[in-house]
Amino acid sequence: MTSTTEHENAELLARYVEGHTDAAVSASVEAHLLGCPSCRAVVAGLVGPVVDPVWSRVRAEIAAPRHSVLIRALQRCGLRAGDAALLDASRSLHGPWALASFLLTASAALASWSGSVHGLIAYLTIAPLVPVLGVVAAFALPGFLADLTATAPYSMLRLALLRTVAVVVATVPVSVVVGAVIPGVGLLALAWLTPALVLCLLALVVMTWWPPRAAAIGVIVLWLTVVVLCAGADDVTTVLGAPAQLVYLVAAAAAAVLLVARVRSSHAPGGTA
Amino acid sequence: MNAPPIVTTRGLTKRYGRTVALDAVDLDLGLGVTGLLGPNGAGKSTLIRLLTTAMLPDAGSVTVLGYHATGGAEARTAVRRALGYVPQEVAIPRSMTCASFVDYVAVLKEWTDAHARRAEVLRVLDLVGLGDRTSAKVRTLSGGQRRRLALAQAFLGSPSFLVLDEPTTGLDPEQRGGLRALVSQRASTAAVLVATHQTEDVAALCDRVVVLAGGRVRYEGTVADFVATCRDSVWLAGTAAPGAVQSWRTAGGDMRSIGGRRPVDARSAEPTVEDAYLLMLGATSRDGVVDGVSA
CATH class of the missing domain: 3.40.50.300 (P-loop containing nucleotide triphosphate hydrolases)
Structure with a gap:
């Protein structure tokens, strides 16, 4: 008789835990539980499997890293959660690069504000190189968890390109805004974006042969040569004039094609196979 | 094996x-x-x-x-x-939280599903005893906790x-x-x-x-076999063993010697892994190659 009662009790308690008892029965079960340690133990055993998964989901939600405003905005535009986590981790890059680009561009812009041709040359020379240095740094990054990244199954090329995006996003707007608000620069603050694009793509192409530092030096030397040639031949602003812009666009397209071809033949930039 | x-x-x-x-x-x-x-x-x-x-x-x-x-x-x-790997120096960015660091490595380890990844991140953090520090910044952790955090990422995916x-x-x-x-x-x-x-x-x-x-x-x-390689080469005596690889005066006043010839008044000493290692290195540097000990 006792065993039948216990069995019925267990069944009732199980229905109570699952929420399948009406208010009157629930109230009587609860009244009984207050005075019966053994039934409380039974309920405790039944509650675990129901509550534990809920609790661990709640904990996981609480522990989930909060992304920055920028990353969350990108996520709303379709950035995948995994990529968001990688970009957010590269955030430590943003500060130094934003600062570097600010200082570089500001000094160049201030020099050009003083009205001298030399100042303008300095601005035109430095501004397009800022994003290039960022791109190269994204591949060169020596310290940032390199040991873990190099031994993870995730494609290092994909990671480096993601970081490149992060760096460019962090540097270009600052350089443009700083250039635009300084008198004497005006539209030139936008005109250097095309040569910057060419130089970035060229740096990526060169990095399929050379290490990042050598690629950076090569690209810098190339750009300085172009600026010096234009400055020597004519008005320095021809380096960003309409005909030059056309040349840059064609060069960018050619560099992009070459880059795709190199990557397809498994020559990733920075040796990041 | x-x-x-x-x-x-x-x-x-x-x-x-x-x-x-x-x-x-x-x-x-x-x-x-x-x-x-x-x-x-x-x-x-x-x-x-x-x-x-x-x-x-x-x-x-x-x-x-x-x-x-x-x-x-x-x-x-x-x-x-x-593979799970804990490098010698893991320079975890100090502004990261425990959870965001492990989450980052989990993405690199191809945990693409966000829910599964979060659950796995919590599992390994619980495993190393950092389950209650998930939102703590790395800069607030002690040296031991940082080591455990570095270990947690290696446990991802067992x-x-x-x-x-x-x-x-x-x-x-x-x-x-x-x-x-x-x-x-x-x-x-x-x-x-x-x-x-x-x-x-x-x-x-x-x-x-x-x-x-x-x-x-x-x-x-095996470690036991390794220790046994120096079973008859470790001595406690009043003087150092002639030709010993290493010898030093212990707290008891005796000279503990590894290798060399047995001192006259020697008592045998229980060998350790360190003794076996020092003896092997000493023999290696003297002879170039150790014969008969490679498994």
Whole structure:
């Protein structure tokens, strides 16, 4: 008789835990539980499997890293959660690069504000190189968890390109805004974006042969040569004039094609196979 | 070893210019903890870089769970999926939280589903006892907690091959004990390689030991057999043993000697892993090669 009662009790308690008892029965079960340690133990055993998964989901939600405003905005535009986590981790890059680009561009812009041709040359020379240095740094990054990244199954090329995006996003707007608000620069603050694009793509192409530092030096030397040639031949602003812009666009397209071809033949930039 | 090994190297060789860092190393690692001992410059770091696919060898092969780490990109990726690695120095950005750091590595380890990834991140953080510090910034953690955090990422996905490079350096005895407990728990499901300078770690934690010197394997076998190699070469006496590899005055006033000829008034001393290691290194540097001890 006792065993039948216990069995019925267990069944009732199980229905109570699952929420399948009406208010009157629930109230009587609860009244009984207050005075019966053994039934409380039974309920405790039944509650675990129901509550534990809920609790661990709640904990996981609480522990989930909060992304920055920028990353969350990108996520709303379709950035995948995994990529968001990688970009957010590269955030430590943003500060130094934003600062570097600010200082570089500001000094160049201030020099050009003083009205001298030399100042303008300095601005035109430095501004397009800022994003290039960022791109190269994204591949060169020596310290940032390199040991873990190099031994993870995730494609290092994909990671480096993601970081490149992060760096460019962090540097270009600052350089443009700083250039635009300084008198004497005006539209030139936008005109250097095309040569910057060419130089970035060229740096990526060169990095399929050379290490990042050598690629950076090569690209810098190339750009300085172009600026010096234009400055020597004519008005320095021809380096960003309409005909030059056309040349840059064609060069960018050619560099992009070459880059795709190199990557397809498994020559990733920075040796990041 | 009864079960087939999880990790196998054959003829593993790496040169830097004309220096041979690793010379035809053959190893088999099965379930359990294997200690990797060797002086600085012995080739330990090179071996670890080759085993963790961070570098390719000049000759020879590394096989993990049947996949060739030295083969194509796909096989190398398969090896990386089976690998958990704790580098010697993990410079975790100080502004990251525990959860965001492990989450970052989990993404690199292809945990693409966000819910599964979060659950796994919590699981490994619970495992190392950081489950209540998920939102704590790395800069607020103690040295021992940072080590455990570095260990947590290696446990993601319960890998079959764990490589720990100097995991206990700079830890106090209690933290070291806690770390040993964590590592030994993995030994039943993974081949664990612990590179270390701490011979006590090998004695306390490892089933087997590999001694590397001059880029070659000088010893491979069980820890007990390794200690036995110096059973009749460790003495306590009033004077140092003539020709000893190492001898020093102990707290009791006796000279403890390893190697050399038995002093007249010698009492036998219980040998340790450190004794065996010092004796082997001494013999290696004197003769170039140790005969008859390589397993």
